Amino acid sequence: MTDMNERVETLRRLIRIRSVQGAAEPGKPYGPGPAAALAEALKIAVEMGFKTVNMDNHCGYAEYGSGDEMVMVLGHLDVVPEGEGWSIPPYEGVVKDGKMYGRGTADDKGPVIEALFALRDIKESGTALRRRIRIVFGVNEETGCEDMAYYKKNGGEIPVMGITPDACYPLINGEKGILVEDYSRSLRQSGGMKLLSIHGGTAFNVTPSSAEAWISAPEGTVFPEALRISVRYVKDMKDSPEVPAGATVCIRAEGRSAHGSTPEKGINANGLLVNYLAKLPFEGEAKDALTFLSEKIGMTYHGEGFGVDLHDDVSGWLVNNWGVLDGDAGHISVTLNYRYPVTFHKKDCQPKVQTVFEKAGWRGKTLMEEPALYVPEDSPFVQLLLSVYREETGDMSAPMCIGGGTYAKSIPNCLAFGSMFPGDPEVEHLPDEYLPLDRFGLNEKILRKAMLAMANA
Ligand SMILES: [Zn+2]
Structure with a gap:
């Protein structure tokens, strides 16, 4: 006993x-x-x-x-x-x-x-x-x-x-093998609409539940309605949030949080936000960067935009969690946490992701990696x-x-x-x-x- x-x-x-x-x-x-x-x-x-x-x-x-x-x-x-x-x-x-x-x-x-x-x-x-x-x-x-x-x-x-x-x-x-990578680029902005600040998420391994952008928009800009998106004008704000200098509008996306290993169980607020912003009349590099993020990631969860939607029978799909989005008037950066199926290797996905970013003018670095077991x-x-x-x-x-x-x-x-x-x-x-x-x-x-x-x- x-x-x-x-x-x-x-x-x-x-x-x-x-x-x-x-x-x-x-x-x-x-x-x-x-x-x-x-x-x-x-x-x-x-x-x-x-x-x-x-x-x-x-x-x-x-x-x-x-x-x-x-x-x-x-x-x-x-x-x-x-x-x-x-x-x-x-x-x-x-x-x-x-x-x-x-x-x-x-x-x-x-x-x-x-x-x-x-x-x-x-x-x-x-x-x-x-x-x-x-x-x-x-x-x-x-x-x-x-x-x-x-x-x-x-x-x-x-x-x-x-x-x-x-x-x-x-x-x-x-x-699954795990990679955490940061990609960033500078923004030289032109045109009437400017991106002044953008933030979503704080941890690479959590699907962000909210994301927000402050922009300056020309008088009379029409903001279409969209699900889970709210548009507030600085002039109407009763509370006193920290408003970046020159901002006239705050656009906020409400998603739903999930663990980074199962991003498809959440709703990524970063994706919601850039999909919305990409349709607004930004110009120049802000337009390029937002369109790129919307097309390559947006609301996808398996790396489809990078051509790395790998799958095996024992562990399923590669999953990509877009954990962090960060930027100001002069730069923008993202942190991705992707997990590839157990029978694959880093070389089967990482170089492709990096190439797609680099071709669009982004520079990246790997913050963390664990091979699959x-x-x-x-x-x-x-x-x-x-x-x-x-x-x-x-x-x-x-x-x-x-x-x-x-x-x-x-x-x-x-x-x-x-x-x-x-x-x-x-x-x-x-x-x-x-x-x-x-x-x-x-x-x-x-x-x-x-x-x-x-x-x-
Ligand atoms: Zn433990």
């Missing part, structure tokens, strides 16, 4: 530490919170009898067994800020109605502690292992995965197989993990390909496996995050079995 009290007490030691990324301090690259959580996890691992290593407070690990090869469980101890709306204190580890509440209980301190208890059980059972088992504690998953970049750069051993219990079951065998469903590794999950749960759900990136992308040979179950309510990053204690037990069993299967496969 597993002792749930001991598990609750142990997890609570980590929940009590507010391990949100902070300003770097000497020897603490992600601030004091993440370093304190790492120290506590390593202490717990030592108490359990494992060998531990702290890699300069970027990450650390506990290890058990011997052998030339190693298999890995990768989890993280950093958390996102608690935010508003909690009905239960976020850093106390309160247990109520069979659930433990607190920031990090589900994402991802709970799974880390489950893995440690599973490994302790393996050690105590004396089961023979062909490979070493390493539990890695990252502390920068939520804000950039620099922890695992440091691990790789500083000689951290690469596992022959690894899992990260930081997503959902049954497992994720494909993650894909392990076919019939591969031995995927089948090994699936069979562990199916034996323990009886759930025959198929593995998934997703548009987001998980922690698995930060270490080679790694797949996201658990810890949320199909149909579980979303709790990560939300107020009143919790871990059901019966899930703790089940996850621990699954992790134990998966570790043994990987170590002895």
Whole structure:
């Protein structure tokens, strides 16, 4: 019988530490919170009898067994800020109605502690292992995965197989490639109508819900009516917004927000706005830029305008989220976040996008890139993990390909496996995050079995 009290007490030691990324301090690259959580996890691992290593407070690990090869469980101890709306204190580890509440209980301190208890059980059972088992504690998953970049750069051993219990079951065998790019151009404006300021969106990975442009328009300009577009004249404004010098009209688009991996579920306000503006009598480079954005992106979500609407059967379409639009009288810029299907590569799409922009006088730079991750469903590794999950749960759900990136992308040979179950309510990053204690037990069993299967496969 597993002792749930001991598990609750142990997890609570980590929940009590507010391990949100902070300003770097000497020897603490992600601030004091993440370093304190790492120290506590390593202490717990030592108490359990494992060998531990702290890699300069970027990450650390506990290890058990011997052998030339190693298999890995990768989890993280950093958390996102608690935010508003909690009905239960976020850093106390309160247990109520069979659930433990607190920031990090589900994402991802709970799974880390489950893995440690599973490994302790393996050690105590004396089961023979062909490979070493390493539990890695990252502390920068939520804000950039620099922890695992440091691990790789500083000689951290690469596992022959690894899992990260930081997503959902049954497992994720494909993650789309991700590119974030900025393109901009200068505007030399001519004619009677001028674009003075344009803004929409603040994050590359969110579909903007509103966007707005301030323009100066000649007296008597007619603004056609359009769905989700409002036109206000500065002379009529009762409130006192910050009006750019010379502006006479504000045009605002109301869209609907969505996550950048599923922009088609939203209504992109940037697209609504430029489609409207492109029909107005701008001239010269403002006309060129607005027409270009309207024709090449507008309300499309699959890169059609750039000829990169790639598709595969396992992960679907390339999706493009136009996250940010920004400009003033002299320049305009956009930030695109596109995610290509798992069987394609950057070279299949990025050069085309860049060429289309450059031909129209824009200059770009890549801000972020993650290659796609894909392990076919019939591969031995995927089948090994699936069979562990199916034996323990009886759930025959198929593995998934997703548009987001998980922690698995930060270490080679790694797949996201658990810890949320199909149909579980979303709790990560939300107020009143919790871990059901019966899930703790089940996850621990699954992790134990998966570790043994990987170590002895
Ligand atoms: Zn996480």
